[in-house]
Amino acid sequence: MIEREFPSKLLDKAVNEFSKLPGIGKKTALRLVLHLLKQEKEDVNAFGNALIQLKNEIKHCKVCHNISDNETCEICSNQLRDKSIICVVENIKDIMAIEATQSYFGTYHVIGGIISPMDGIGPADLNINSLVEKVSSGEVKEVILGLSTTMEGETTSYYIFRKLAKYNIEISVLARGVAIGDELSYADEITLGRSITNRTKFETTYNE
Amino acid sequence: MIEREFPSKLLDKAVNEFSKLPGIGKKTALRLVLHLLKQEKEDVNAFGNALIQLKNEIKHCKVCHNISDNETCEICSNQLRDKSIICVVENIKDIMAIEATQSYFGTYHVIGGIISPMDGIGPADLNINSLVEKVSSGEVKEVILGLSTTMEGETTSYYIFRKLAKYNIEISVLARGVAIGDELSYADEITLGRSITNRTKFETTYNE
Numbered sequence: 208m209i210e211r212e213f214p215s216k217l218l219d220k221a222v223n224e225f226s227k228l229p230g231i232g233k234k235t236a237l238r239l240v241l242h243l244l245k246q247e248k249e250d251v252n253a254f255g256n257a258l259i260q261l262k263n264e265i266k267h268c269k270v271c272h273n274i275s276d277n278e279t280c281e282i283c284s285n286q287l288r289d290k291s292i293i294c295v296v297e298n299i300k301d302i303m304a305i306e307a308t309q310s311y312f313g314t315y316h317v318i319g320g321i322i323s324p325m326d327g328i329g330p331a332d333l334n335i336n337s338l339v340e341k342v343s344s345g346e347v348k349e350v351i352l353g354l355s356t357t358m359e360g361e362t363t364s365y366y367i368f369r370k371l372a373k374y375n376i377e378i379s380v381l382a383r384g385v386a387i388g389d390e391l392s393y394a395d396e397i398t399l400g401r402s403i404t405n406r407t408k409f410e411t412t413y414n415e
Numbered sequence: 416m417i418e419r420e421f422p423s424k425l426l427d428k429a430v431n432e433f434s435k436l437p438g439i440g441k442k443t444a445l446r447l448v449l450h451l452l453k454q455e456k457e458d459v460n461a462f463g464n465a466l467i468q469l470k471n472e473i474k475h476c477k478v479c480h481n482i483s484d485n486e487t488c489e490i491c492s493n494q495l496r497d498k499s500i501i502c503v504v505e506n507i508k509d510i511m512a513i514e515a516t517q518s519y520f521g522t523y524h525v526i527g528g529i530i531s532p533m534d535g536i537g538p539a540d541l542n543i544n545s546l547v548e549k550v551s552s553g554e555v556k557e558v559i560l561g562l563s564t565t566m567e568g569e570t571t572s573y574y575i576f577r578k579l580a581k582y583n584i585e586i587s588v589l590a591r592g593v594a595i596g597d598e599l600s601y602a603d604e605i606t607l608g609r610s611i612t613n614r615t616k617f618e619t620t621y622n623e
Contacts, residue, residue, distance in 0.1 A: 213511070214481050214482050214483060214488055214489060214490070214507060214510065214511070215473055215482045215483055215484045216484055217465075217468055217469050217472055217473045217484060218469065218473065218482055220465045220468070220469070221465045221466055221468075221469040223465075224461065224462040224465045224466075227458075227462075228447050228450060228451075229446070229447070229450055230443075230446075231447075235438075237508070237511075238437070238438075239436050239437070239439075240469065241506070241507070241508060242436060242437050243436075243466065243469065243470065244469065244470065244473065244482070246470075248470050248471065250435075251466055251467065251469070251470035252467050252470065252471075253432065254432040254435075254463075254466055255462075255463040255464065255465075255466035255467035256463065256467070257425075257428045257429045257431075257432045257463075258429055258432075258451065258459055258462055258463035258466070259459065259460050259463035259464070260425055260428070260429075261425050261426065261428070261429040261448065261451065261452065261459070262451065262452065262454075262456050262459035262460065263456065263460075264425055265423055265425045265426065265452065273422050274422050274423045274426055274452070275422060275423055276423050276424055276425060280422055280423075281422060282422070298449075299422060299449070300445070300449065302422065303421070303422070303445075
């Protein structure tokens, strides 16, 4: 019986590569590849080359481990960013999320993951030593722990807190509380409890 | 204010390429690119090269317009396939769907689309002339119209039927009816009506 699924090995190869991506099955992969087949040769070549360049040419900032086209990323080399405030984040997605708020003008430090014994990730696998070095240089005034509020995130925050406790700096965490736009009844008890304990002065954003 | 979204132009480029694909937005594209960034250099290069090769080296079978690695596709060059029966399909996805049934041993003819005035696709944009040529050669006994059962599909089927009517061949269409495994109440009226009109002799597949 005919068992072969694709009429072309080249097609098969491309579909296979796509279906290795997270959340993309064989059917979606085929749809994407057939779409690419209909595009201009130059466009598909550009796509392929973008992926090859991405992996071969991208660098990590030597200061904060952010992804960068140069030795030092745009944030670390920006004179207007406050180098004495460092926000510790898990990955560059978190940097992008915080940057999108346009509310932060300090710098970052990407630790590259989170302590997770289940996944075999310990403190030694993360960029924590370089953070401690930065702090020990004496030029840092504040470290903001901007990690996830999961158990692993909190564990990692606590680990970093312990490592930095002996230095004379401020260590803060992102405020926890009820999300803006959420109905109160949807907030979980722990968040709600924290947001009552840590309640802040009422400030209206409406013009009076 | 900071407006730039990505810390790297290479990243930006790769995300942009991914988000051009159908059904993939910026967020998914970023997730896929960050996933690729974590993979080995060789694997990402293989992905990029698979896409480039796909578009540069893939051919279309000169007999049936199926995708192929060679001048003639594996189906057309297979001695066991009946060249006197041709199933007309819209695209290679349909070939794969029919091949997967393992119920068809004739050959195919990919017309490459469907007549759709709304999208500016007329009969001249489809591989219909080469089908007529094949039929006029006198070596074809039957043409199966395997197009979609949409209005555009039926229009295209009718157009091809008219083109082939003067030749002494059988022209058939895929049977329409209630899908196997479907509840009857979910079948639309037209399908159900057709399946009553064209009812077939009961044959049980259970061993008695």
